[in-house]
Amino acid sequence: MPASPSTARAINDRLALDLLQREGPLTAGRLKQLTGLSRPTVADLVERLTVSGLIEVAGESGEQRRGPNAKLYGIVAGRAHLAALDVRTESVAVLVSDLLGRVLAEASVPIGDNTGTGPAVERAVGLVERAAKEAGAERLHTVGIGVPGLIDPAGGELRGSSGLPEWHRRLMAALQERYPEARVGVENETNLAALAEQRDGAARDRDTFVLLWLGLGIGAAVVLDGTLRRGVSGGAGEIGFLPVPGTSGLPSATDCDGGFHSVAGATAVAALAARHGVTAVPEGPEPHAAALVREAVRRSSTDKDGEGCGDGEECGDHSQNHHPDHAAAERFLDALADRVALGAAAVVSVLDPGCLVLAGEIGRAGAGTLADRVQRRLTRMSPLATEVRPSTLGGGAVLRGALLTARDRAQDVLFAPQGR
Structure with missing residues (x-):
């Protein structure tokens, strides 16, 4: 049955x-x-969209040539202001943007444990x-919030967790009260990072991939056939609870100690670095473990004569040909890659995503050096071809x-027929 005139319009x-977007x-x-x-x-549609203010x-x-045919039409960027938060x-x-996603203001604030x-x-x-206020936004149309923790897929609320602060x-409720007309939504930070990498980053050419988040905590985001998969309870990708060899016990329903988190989370990575004699001073608010990995990458790329090992390749002789700091960094990165590969191999064997993106503070610090090491181990461990890539969005x-x-939510509302 052909579409009605209003539907066609x-x-x-x-x-x-x-197209204009x-x-x-x-x-x-x-x-x-x-x-x-x-x-x-x-x-007709140009006149209609102009009259509607879009x-x-x-x-x-x-x-x-001059005249009507030379006019350029664009979306009214100031029709709505948006806010994005990384909590x-x-x-x-936080950043505030216009409807086209152009950033107008950006800021951050520390919030201590006490x-x-x-x-x-x-x-x-x-x-x-x-x-x-800096962006000149009297009102906010839509607010997107990224948080660690599980999001209830039915109600969209952050589920309670003993590991997260009550604030x-x-x-979310406080922002809704402050901006009552705004549409306030919350999403898991790992899922948001995956959406950003899919749209603008390391997975732009992939419809199916997994983003592995390596930071203070451990998580994964699953994108299959272009769609983010959250699972029935919103917990798809909670691989911190994945039982792995090398831990003192098993995780429980309320505690991921004994799971993959125990061998690849920030605390475990810092302890591993200490065991191999790698030290570093954190830059800004980043986890100490990320600074340790970044320093190890720097040391591993330079031998005692100031020459690198080449394209992230593991150096065969850690004792005779290189400075002790270099050898220690190599051993640490090898051991870390061994651990990351455990969780990665489980993901690959179940989902066969073809692509794994390493993100989070530790994943970003490891960059291509860690990604190359993990990929070599996966190649040995699994028959399923998997490309391991570092995050490109840092x-x-x-926030992205x-x-x-x-922006997508705002445009769905404003660009819908009833929005005009």
Whole structure:
């Protein structure tokens, strides 16, 4: 059955808006070429979207001719302001953008362990208020929040966890109270990092991949056939609880000690570095373990004569040909790769994703050096070909994912027929 005129108009309008979002300002002629619609239909939708306040004349094309056909139409970026938050156990980072995702303000604030729940929430909300004011945003249309912990897929709330501060759960309600007209949503930080890597980062060419988060905690995000898979309870990818060899016991329903977290989490990585004599001073708020891995990567890339081993290849002789610091760094990175490969092999054997992205503070610190080592071990351990890649978005992956999610939600509302 053919679509009704109103449905056809809605489909055409959304098609044009998606093109303007992706391509930037376009002439009516170019919209006609890209959509395949007739000239009168494009003229109608341009007028309709202009009257609704969703698009505006953004300039003229560089062509010689003048007049209506040379006008460039673009999305009204200031139609809505968005906020994205990266909420950690010890800090909050926020950015505010326009509807096109252009960042207008960015800020962060530390929140110490001894900060009470009320003061922590006030500090985080105050940070958002200041960033919004700097961006010139009187109101926020959509707010996306990235947090560690499980998100209830039915209700969208952060589930209780003894490992997270109480202010995390209070923050969403406080922001909703401060911005009652805003659409406030929360998502697991690892899932947001995966969405960002899929859209703009290391997995841009992959519809199926797994992002392995190596930081203070351990987690994974699963993207299959282009779709993020959260699981029935929102716990897909909670591989910190995965039982692995080399631990003193088994994890429990409330404690991941004894699981993969016990061998690859930040505390375990720091202890492993100490065992191999690797030391480092953290840079800023990053976990000590990330600084240790970064320092080991630096040492491993340089021998006693200042020459590297070459493209992350493991050096065969750790004692005779290299400085002791270099040899210690190599042994530490080898041992760390052995541990990471345990969890990675389990993921690969069950999901066969073809691609594994190493993210989180430790994954980023290891960069290509750690990724290469893990891939070599997976090649030996599994018959399933898997490419291991380092994150390319760095520490901004969670914020980027939160912004992309907020922008998509805002556009779904504003670009829908009932939004006009």
